[in-house]
Amino acid sequence: AQSVTQLGSHVSVSEGALVLLRCNYSSSVPPYLFWYVQYPNQGLQLLLKYTSAATLVKGINGFEAEFKKSETSFHLTKPSAHMSDAAEYFCAVSGGGGADGLTFGKGTHLIIQP
């Protein structure tokens, strides 16, 4: 069984500041981890994914995430927030059998203050 915990349902940062969105996972098998972004009234767009290659993963829009097995974490960061980053962010894990559905965290709403 897998699970994902996202700490902080809402995160507020100033424009230009560091963005840090936290994700911890639990998986009985080596996990594949994903970050998705959802803009208002839209579907989910993949930001980046970890698939057991490099532990530091770079994604779109300047985001990156680091897989830390010892901490069972996959936190998402961006050095400098932009107003357009305001959205809902979901961490997800895939790692069970069969045609895996993703197990999602509850999401973090990122607010960018001018």
Place this chain on the structure above:
Amino acid sequence: DTAVSQTPKYLVTQMGNDKSIKCEQNLGHDTMYWYKQDSKKFLKIMFSYNNKELIINETVPNRFSPKSPDKAHLNLHINSLELGDSAVYFCASSQGIRYNEQFFGPGTRLTVL
């Protein structure tokens, strides 16, 4: 070109009605999924199909019946709609049955009155 498309985008209906949501993907993927996103934005897998074969059927009432006429389509039919079915339903697709990134459609917002 839209990779994963869903129709309709909005669906408003009365309790007890039967409705369908259609999903199509033009990515050539062989696996498709349905997710439900509730009012608190929590996303949960409902079904997955691989090569038209049902693989995952989570704890979903049997009023929900997916149908996959071919690898590019996965439709969701809902019988006897209830208030609690109000949600956003997302279709997704991926290549292969394990570990691959999933591409999501724009969602269908279902409102049951």
